Amino acid sequence: METLPRPSRRPQYGSDVIVDMLQLCGISYAACNPGASFRGLHDSIVNYGGNRLPELIECCHEEISVAMAHGYAKATGKPMAALIHNIVGLQHASMALFNAWCDRAPVLALGATGPMDATQRRPWIDWIHTALVQGTLVRDYVKWDDQPHALAGVPESFLRAYRIAVTDPQGPVYVCYDAGIQEDVVRTPVLLPEPQRYAPPMPPQAHPAALERAAELLVQARYPVLIADLAGRHPAAVQQMIQLAELLAMPVIDRGGRFNFPNTHPLDCTDSADPVLAQADVVCALDVLDLVGVLGRVDKATRVYTAAVGAQTQIIHITMGDFLIRSWAADYERLPAVDLPIAADTSVALPTLLALCQDRLRTADPTPRERRAAELRVQHQARRQQWRQAAQAAWQQQPIAVSTAVAEVWEVIKHENWALVNNAVGAWTRRLWDWTQPGTTLGGSGGAGLGYGMGAALGGVLAHRNSGKICVNLQADGDLLFTPSALWTAAHHQLPLLVVMFNNRSYYNSEEHAIEVARVRERPVANAGIGTRLDSPPVDFAGLARAYGLYGEGPIEHPAAIRPALERALRVVKDQGTLALVDIVMQPR
Numbered sequence: 399m400e401t402l403p404r405p406s407r408r409p410q411y412g413s414d415v416i417v418d419m420l421q422l423c424g425i426s427y428a429a430c431n432p433g434a435s436f437r438g439l440h441d442s443i444v445n446y447g448g449n450r451l452p453e454l455i456e457c458c459h460e461e462i463s464v465a466m467a468h469g470y471a472k473a474t475g476k477p478m479a480a481l482i483h484n485i486v487g488l489q490h491a492s493m494a495l496f497n498a499w500c501d502r503a504p505v506l507a508l509g510a511t512g513p514m515d516a517t518q519r520r521p522w523i524d525w526i527h528t529a530l531v532q533g534t535l536v537r538d539y540v541k542w543d544d545q546p547h548a549l550a551g552v553p554e555s556f557l558r559a560y561r562i563a564v565t566d567p568q569g570p571v572y573v574c575y576d577a578g579i580q581e582d583v584v585r586t587p588v589l590l591p592e593p594q595r596y597a598p599p600m601p602p603q604a605h606p607a608a609l610e611r612a613a614e615l616l617v618q619a620r621y622p623v624l625i626a627d628l629a630g631r632h633p634a635a636v637q638q639m640i641q642l643a644e645l646l647a648m649p650v651i652d653r654g655g656r657f658n659f660p661n662t663h664p665l666d667c668t669d670s671a672d673p674v675l676a677q678a679d680v681v682c683a684l685d686v687l688d689l690v691g692v693l694g695r696v697d698k699a700t701r702v703y704t705a706a707v708g709a710q711t712q713i714i715h716i717t718m719g720d721f722l723i724r725s726w727a728a729d730y731e732r733l734p735a736v737d738l739p740i741a742a743d744t745s746v747a748l749p750t751l752l753a754l755c756q757d758r759l760r761t762a763d764p765t766p767r768e769r770r771a772a773e774l775r776v777q778h779q780a781r782r783q784q785w786r787q788a789a790q791a792a793w794q795q796q797p798i799a800v801s802t803a804v805a806e807v808w809e810v811i812k813h814e815n816w817a818l819v820n821n822a823v824g825a826w827t828r829r830l831w832d833w834t835q836p837g838t839t840l841g842g843s844g845g846a847g848l849g850y851g852m853g854a855a856l857g858g859v860l861a862h863r864n865s866g867k868i869c870v871n872l873q874a875d876g877d878l879l880f881t882p883s884a885l886w887t888a889a890h891h892q893l894p895l896l897v898v899m900f901n902n903r904s905y906y907n908s909e910e911h912a913i914e915v916a917r918v919r920e921r922p923v924a925n926a927g928i929g930t931r932l933d934s935p936p937v938d939f940a941g942l943a944r945a946y947g948l949y950g951e952g953p954i955e956h957p958a959a960i961r962p963a964l965e966r967a968l969r970v971v972k973d974q975g976t977l978a979l980v981d982i983v984m985q986p987r
């Protein structure tokens with residue numbers, strides 16, 4: 399746990415103590431939309447803390463504040479705070495908290511309420527904005543919520559919240575501060591704890607016998623397959639997965655909750671999961687959120703599930719997932735059949751598993767593994783080649799093909815030190831770009847709640863602030879229309895970000911469902927665009943960026959116009975250190 403020296407200043411008000419705790423825990427940023435319920439905390443951050451540790455990041459919607467903290471947490475592994483105004487702010491924040499929850503991302507949501515002493519409330523507003531207990535609104539999708547009753551309990555409550563958020567499986571926490579507690583004068587000195595003595599527990603190792611069994615299964619396997627989802631949240635685990643896969647010549651399927659495996663690696667089989675799974679006799683899953691979903695396919699129209707693996711395939715799953723289950727949302731997914739369930743932190747279990755496999759293979763004949771590795775390498779190269787050819791073949795198409803836009807962005811950023819901080823275009827980036835380093839991508843929203851992209855991307859930018867990294871957001875149109883005012887935050891705080899609009903002028907996912915249903919019911923497909931398309935009128939996203947004082951280009955409708963526009967936008971990002979947006983109108987998928 400990274401902690402800082404105790405503040406030398408003396409807290410005068412309750413909210414000063416909260417700032418001391420934020421500083422002690424090394425919280426760099428607090429995103430907020432303002433509100434009277436935390437006016438005490440606001441004053442303490444800017445005047446007592448000097449707007450450092452944390453620095454306020456002003457947002458125009460609480461959903462953006464939390465999405466920023468969500469993206470930041472994934473990019474840094476550390477939580478940042480989101481300050482949330484009583485009941486109303488919390489209702490706006492709830493969607494983004496749900497995303498962070500499903501994505502197992504640590505977010506420090508700090509709310510405010512009251513005063514709980516009813517005699518201190520102003521008429522009307524303080525009453526309608528007070529709830530008993532406010533945290534119940536989000537209790538089902540935060541790991542913990544609290545509302546300290548008195549100032550003396552604030553430090554411990556804060557430490558507990560921090561610790562719970564960052565302990566695996568990670569997740570958001572919500573702590574609500576009574577306006578009265580924030581604004582009261584400190585009469586009795588509050589003892590500040592030493593945070594390092596309250597650090598999160600060391601991550602757990604797997605049961606030794608279970609790891610032995612896993613190693614045995616893997617080395618005996620005819621065709622073992624590795625599937626990873628959140629394991630890459632520990633950057634060290636990426637190298638461990640590479641070593642394990644190379645040792646066993648295992649094809650790897652990266653589910654992409656975090657960056658797990660380089661797409662340039664010859665064992666990466668992410669885009670041919672089904673043929674690989676069909677051959678698997680042993681599957682080793684690492685922190686996979688929806689294992690049943692990976693191991694089979696559901697027909698979109700009929701909802702019938704077909705397994706992609708054979709009934710005899712042995713499944714190993716190393717995960718801490720069993721320790722974070724709630725009843726309200728079914729984000730625990732379908733109960734998977736697992737032959738060897740192992741509760742452990744993957745980054746601790748993997749080196750041991752690797753060593754056990756190495757031991758067992760010391761005298762084994764390497765030929766079958768070498769042969770498999772060679773086959774997989776050829777298949778991998780062929781697939782990458784096919785994708786490049788497919789993109790080239792589609793290059794001239796108008797409307798612009800998604801692959802064209804993805805390929806053009808790659809040409810512009812490939813020599814930069816880049817990070818993909820939001821990726822709304824699915825598979826094509828993985829197919830055409832080189833993803834080699836941990837952290838080059840951050841994964842998705844987790845909860846599939848729209849409005850995530852721009853806020854999360856800006857959280858990624860905050861994480862890489864002053865690092866020289868070029869942050870890229872491949873942004874969907876419908877998603878941005880939920881939270882467009884995130885652009886104002888980017889402008890206000892000078893957050894450099896290359897935004898490329900993948901603008902299909904549609905809530906296309908929904909349009910696609912409408913097409914599917916109409917087809918099955920033999921009704922007119924032509925009506926699928928009613929209530930789903932965004933083309934009448936088309937949104938001028940470049941104009942939207944300009945309205946917030948930012949650089950915007952587009953709409954771009956010709957393939958040849960993409961690259962020069964991207965190059966101009968990149969110059970703005972680099973030279974002016976601000977956000978620049980290029981709006982590309984393209985095919986739906």
Ligand SMILES: Cc1ncc(C[n+]2csc(CCOP(=O)(O)OP(=O)(O)O)c2C)c(N)n1
Pocket residue numbers: 493846847848849874875876877878902904905906907908
């Ligand atoms: C808050 C919220 N409202 C509605 C939906 C339902 N929904 C899922 S995908 C989708 C369309 C998304 O459109 P866009 O972001 O433009 O992406 P596209 O599918 O067009 O690529 C909608 C409306 C949702 N997931 N979240």
Ligand SMILES: [Mg+2]
Pocket residue numbers: 874875876900901902903904905906
């Ligand atoms: Mg769209």
